[in-house]
Amino acid sequence: xxxxxxxxxxxxxxxxxxKFFTKQEQYAVPGASVSIPSNTDTVGLxxxxxxxxxxxxxxxxxxxxxxxxxxxxxxxxxxxVKQLAEDDISLEKVIEIEYxxxxxxxxxxxxxxxxxxxSTLQCTDNWLLTGCYDNTVHLWDADGLxxxxxxxxxxxxxxxHKAPVKAVAWVHTDSPTKTFISASIDQTxxxxxxxxxxxxxxxxxxxxxxxxxxxxxxxxxxCKRFATGSWxxxxxxxxxSKQPSSEEADDDSEKEKKKIKGLAKKPEKKTxxxxxxxxxxxxxxxxxxxxxxxITGSWDHSLRIWDLEIGGLxxxxxxxxxxxxxxxxxxxxxxxxxxxxxxxxxxxxxVSDGSIVQQKYISHTKWVPSVKWSSLSEHLFxxxxxxxxxxxxxxxxxxxxxxxxxxxxxxxxxVDWSNPxxxxxxxxxxxxxxxxxxxxx
Numbered sequence: 077x078x079x080x081x082x083x084x085x086x087x088x089x090x091x092x093x094x095k096f097f098t099k100q101e102q103y104a105v106p107g108a109s110v111s112i113p114s115n116t117d118t119v120g121l122x123x124x125x126x127x128x129x130x131x132x133x134x135x136x137x138x139x140x141x142x143x144x145x146x147x148x149x150x151x152x153x154x155x156x157v158k159q160l161a162e163d164d165i166s167l168e169k170v171i172e173i174e175y176x177x178x179x180x181x182x183x184x185x186x187x188x189x190x191x192x193x194x195s196t197l198q199c200t201d202n203w204l205l206t207g208c209y210d211n212t213v214h215l216w217d218a219d220g221l222x223x224x225x226x227x228x229x230x231x232x233x234x235x236x237h238k239a240p241v242k243a244v245a246w247v248h249t250d251s252p253t254k255t256f257i258s259a260s261i262d263q264t265x266x267x268x269x270x271x272x273x274x275x276x277x278x279x280x281x282x283x284x285x286x287x288x289x290x291x292x293x294x295x296x297x298x299c300k301r302f303a304t305g306s307w308x309x310x311x312x313x314x315x316x317s318k319q320p321s322s323e324e325a326d327d328d329s330e331k332e333k334k335k336i337k338g339l340a341k342k343p344e345k346k347t348x349x350x351x352x353x354x355x356x357x358x359x360x361x362x363x364x365x366x367x368x369x370x371i372t373g374s375w376d377h378s379l380r381i382w383d384l385e386i387g388g389l390x391x392x393x394x395x396x397x398x399x400x401x402x403x404x405x406x407x408x409x410x411x412x413x414x415x416x417x418x419x420x421x422x423x424x425x426x427v428s429d430g431s432i433v434q435q436k437y438i439s440h441t442k443w444v445p446s447v448k449w450s451s452l453s454e455h456l457f458x459x460x461x462x463x464x465x466x467x468x469x470x471x472x473x474x475x476x477x478x479x480x481x482x483x484x485x486x487x488x489x490x491v492d493w494s495n496p497x498x499x500x501x502x503x504x505x506x507x508x509x510x511x512x513x514x515x516x517x
Contacts, residue, residue, distance in 0.1 A: 116156050190208050201495065204498075244293070255267065259290035286304065300367075311351070363402050378392055378393065401447045421435070451493060486504035499512075
């Protein structure tokens, strides 16, 4: 009976010859080829790899990692034969399968309570910035977040604006004197200097030029300029350098002798060094590709790349819905957008033939106002949706996220993964959630 069932299974699901390989050298097995049933799934393939590792003299023991399997650029979900059929791959050929260590599930570390909606945040190095609809900006110590002690992690509350805060961005945190920027519905972007050793903060520049809410901020890789996108449809570029007064400009030698003690009492009034128009609706998101190239996503259904050297538009890509969020990965050169139609789209601006949209990611059930690439992995990114969910994705798996991160009880407004150890999210439930993306944290 058992033999008959085996023969029936082999007739329905004939064996295929597969060759395994990996870029993670500690798990590499030379000459890893084997004939397996074509309906083998991820569980079965993991058993095969474990057998290979044992035969090669590597005994994974209890700490044996689980692997994902990549076939023709797509992570395997379900039986192998199904994916081979979808990609029109012959069962008679040797199938090359890459195996990669599975991303461990992020673990909840903390829930940071605020008095109003958390509309924006960024975590870098050892510090987290959050911005709220009650006009405030908050500073948090990441050491406290690691310990899961949110109250102790809270460092400072700044009454930063006269209207809700829509965007925050760090400029640098590599010394006790740290710099960050906040932007608001009050039409301003403000540059702040924070002395972390004394916990003193000062507004050093007030940037005015937009005629409506400032929706987004991005700092150039050089940290010498930043960009803002606004509800007034404009993209504006600002300098982070101090603008000298006429007296200082007349006497450079005297200027060199002067040493600034403390922070300026009155903020410097700044105007944009460049204004770029073309969008017909709100510029909801802005990111830098390089020191001279800026990407914008707009409610006018367009994704645009601006060349600051020529001061104009370099490329434009049209979507079929409003674009709320844009993120660019220097690791893989692609752009992701979060949109009003619940999809996340991947664009490759280097493509000249065929569709520039390389992939669509489907799982959110409502608007996707925020997406962010991992700063370490070329394949991983996170998204936040109006369905109250944060999702961790692998770009090679478009039909389902790797993990759903639950906990929010209202729509997610912002996500960030600038610090590779933490995924952070802000929500209309008045909390910022912190998830550890590193099992060693």
